[in-house]
Amino acid sequence: MKRLVLILSITFLVLFTQACSYSVFMNSFPHLRNIQISTFDNETPEYTLAQDVQEHLVNSFQRDGRLRITTIDPDSFIEGTVLDYLNEISNYDIFGNVTEYRVSILLSVTFTDLRHNEVIYDNRTLRLSETYAPNSDNPELFTTEEQARQRIFERVFETIIRSTLEAW
Secondary structure (H helix, E strand, C coil), X not given: CHHHHXXXXXXXXXXXXXXXXXXXXXXXXXXXXXXXXXXXXXCCXXXXXXXXXXXXXXXXXXXXXXXXXXXXCCCEEEEEEEEEXXXXXXXXXXXCCEEEEEEEXXXXXXXXXXXXXXXXXXEEEEEEEEEECXXXXXXXXECCHHHHHHHHHHHHXXXXXXXXXXXX
């Protein structure tokens, strides 16, 4: 009986550790193994914005793990331009006080398969927006412009991945 329990325990442990290493991520372009992410151009007065977008994309691809970041002989390439940045009033309360702001970033992004020499994703008008409320008690709302910007950066990555590696 002890031997059976030991065998079942070892079998379970082996299966469990193998299951943990399995990835549920799919790659619609299995020939792509790595990526180079260029420094984005910036056409806004927000002087670090393009660098922030590029750094967030690099970090996101590293966490995701489907494509390795490289600068030597890449299989794929992302380039882009930050075209516009707005941080504007979105909402007022009944007394005329500002309660919410909306951050909006307009980008042009291209994802190119360098192995097959084809553009996989090209969006010249990718506009993403988030709202924040500096004086809100609502835990679901961002309270700073920086938090809203970070969420937009996450959505840039999600949009690119959904439109490329996860494309049907």
